[in-house]
Amino acid sequence: MQIMVCLASVYGVWTIRDRKWYFEVDKTRGGRMFYLQDDCKHEELVEMVVNDYMLQVNGELLELSYPLPAAMMEKLPTDSPPMYVTNDRQVGSLVELCKEHVVRLCVSTRVGMGRNYNEPIHECVQEEKSEEVDKEDVEEEFGDEGWDDNESDDVNWNDKAWDVNSEDESDDTHDNDSADDVDNPDDIDADYSKYGKVKDEEEGEESLSFRERLRRGVWNGGNGGFTGTWSDTILVNHSYASKEALLSELRLTAVMARFAFKVYKSTTDLFVAKCVVNGCAWKLRAAVKNEPDCFWVTKYVKGHTCSIMDRVAHRRRATPRYIGQLFVERTGLIDGIVPRQIADSMRIMFGLNLTYTTSYRALKFAQVFVRGTPEDGYANLPSYLRRLKQANPGTITHLLCDEEDRFKYCFVALAASTAGFQYLKRVIVVDGTHLTGKYGGTLLVACGQDANFQVFPLAYGVVDAETNESWGWFFDKLQTCFSPHPMVIVSDRALSIENACVNVLPWVTRGICYYHLQQNIIKTYGGKELMYLVKGAAYAHTLAEYNRCMDSLRAAHPDLAAYMELADPNDVLNIYII
Ligand SMILES: [Zn+2]
Structure with missing residues (x-):
């Protein structure tokens, strides 16, 4: 069981007056509260401070210090200087002290190094072009939108991922399973499909739960599962199918190992990346060999010689966009995925802890990677409907656009539905529901009931809202799906449905659900x-x-x-x- 100590901190500068040290607090910066674990590392503390005070440290020194508690100072000369926290051991001493005394952490940066609060935050955004490189040699690698670092503050690092001795990765998931089910504040993704599930569906590898598949490493596609805790898999003489594949691995490495790289050279047959901190030894070189586009790693210096401070200040972080891309690349899944599953997979695969918001945004990005944007979807609708009809002869589709050729209504009744409906009771249930996509709208559905009392989908449409006009248009198209007389239409008591029914299908019997x-x-x-x-x-x-x-x-x-x-x-x- 880990013991946590809490540590309040202030920002300011030490001064000495009358042989006594004072910490002059910069009140505009406010205080921050940190919770430290017993085994907190210096790097972690520095990272917390840099993040929480939004410091932009550009190669200068961040100083962490604390005054000794009064009880100890009484026995020491008054000019005893503050204690500086410079390494893991010093952090350990501070944590021990916090267990007995109230200690205040003092954060300072040398003159001019703190962030100017009048300027907007550009945390972790760097010029990618190094002065020492000819401009044409450097590709705008980070023009790639996977790296918009400004939006990334909500990813927490699960330190277990860094601990090579950690062995309980797989059991982890089970514990969380039950915990999640009980305490589920974000559960807006409740899976209602289970209510209609037939027993047989539960069986077989195909329908393993997402968590179970994650645990076993069974994926639909992707790169052949995962290995639990992340480790740097880049090796000399490894090959990557394309430069993009190499970059993808490199980005993951940078995010996981908490550093940033810059592309030093990138041509059709050579790729060189260096640590973003000038002078650091970390370097990767890859060249095309044997077949075109296939990049082989020819040199890889894993070790950094830059300081942790510099690395933390420059490091890349996992943005929702990056997480989304990573999820799709590694799992090949998108249909039916909910934000919680993205969070689960990132935790299990890479030890990343995501907030619900980040997971949700990552899912949105992942959907765009796979399916394109909503705009693409609307643009492709005419060809989609045409192909739907080609593949399913007898399918009825209608698309209505406004005078400016923008989407207005659409209607789809698959051939299988219209063919099957003639064998059912002549009762159609209609209803509308809101769509939650970018452009909103309303989904109208018409269903029958089969002899087994199961819902039988007949037709659906997408309209702007439930109005007389939209329901009228929908019924007008719907009536081409079945032979007339007799027919019952069951709905709620929405006036628009009633009006449309009376106007378009005056001969039907109306039922109220x-x-x-x-x-x-x-x-x-x-x-x-x-x-x-x-x-x-x-x-x-x-x-x-x-x-x-x-x-x-x-x-x-x-x-x-x-x-x-x-x-x-x-x-x-x-x-x-x-
Ligand atoms: Zn480095």
């Missing part, structure tokens, strides 16, 4: 105890039975009975429908 009716009644009248009468009336198979239920309801709750009658018995009664 009992579920929606029940919701309305409970909301408006309360009276849950009377629902058995409402249900009795709604499900009555004879007029006598209906009247009996309604009489009882009238006696018990006249308002509710009146509401039921207002709903038009024709719409409610089974007897008229079947």
Whole structure:
């Protein structure tokens, strides 16, 4: 069990007056609170301070120090200087001291080295072009949008990933499983599909849960699974199928090992990257050998000679965009993926702890990598519909654009649906639901019920909102999917559906969805105890039975009975429908 100590910190500068040291606090910078573990490393503390004070350290020195507690100072000369925290051992001493005393960490940078608060933050954004390189030699490698470092502050590093002795990687997932299920504040991605799941679907490798697949390393695609804790896999004489593949590995290495690199040379047959800190020995050189585009690592100096301070200040971080790209590259999955799964996979594969927001944004980027942007989707819609019809002869599709040729409505009824529907009860249930994509809109659906009481999809459409016009257009297209007479359309009591029904399909019998009716009644009248009468009336198979239920309801709750009658018995009664 790790013990955490808390350490308040202030920013400022040490001065000595009358043989006594004072720390003059820069109040504009405010204080920060740090929680340190027993085995906290100097590098980690520096990183926390640099991040939390948003310091831009450009090769200068950050000083961490603390005054000794008063009880100790009493026994020492008054001019005893503050204690400087310069290495892991000193951090250990500080942590020990914090267990007994209240200690304040003093953060200073040498004159002019702190961030100017009047200027916007450009944390970790560097000029990629090194002065010592001819400009044409350097490609704009980081023009790649995977590296917009400004948006990346929400990735936490799981230090276990750095600990070679850590052995409990795989068990980890199980513990978290149960914890997640109980305490699930972000659970907006609840999987409702499980309610309709048939038992057989649970079996077989194909339908292993995401977590289980992650644990076993079973993927649909990608680079053949993962190895648990991340380690630097770049080796001399390794080859990469393309420069892009090498860069991808290099980026991951930089993120995981917390440094930044710059592309020193990049041509069609040579690639050289160096640590971003000038003078550091870290270097990678790769050249094309044997076949075109195949880059072989010819030299790789893994060790950094730059200072940790410089590295922390310059390091690259995992942005949501990068995480999204990494997830797709490594797993090859996107369909049905929810943010939590991205967070899980990053934790298990690389020891990265992502917040929900980062995972969500990463998922959005991942979706764009695989599927393109929403704009691309709309642009491709005409050809998609055409191909849908080619591949499924008999499919009915319609696309309506406005006068400026922008998307307005679309309608799709697959051939299999229209063919199958002729064997079903002649009842169609329609409803609309909001779409949550970039451009919003409403999805309209029309379903039947098969002999096994399962939902049978007939047609769907995308419109702007549930209006008279949109439902009218939808019904107009829907009626081409089935032969007329007789037909029942069941819906909620939305006026737009009723109007469209009356205008476009005046010959159909309308039914009100009992579920929606029940919701309305409970909301408006309360009276849950009377629902058995409402249900009795709604499900009555004879007029006598209906009247009996309604009489009882009238006696018990006249308002509710009146509401039921207002709903038009024709719409409610089974007897008229079947
Ligand atoms: Zn370096």
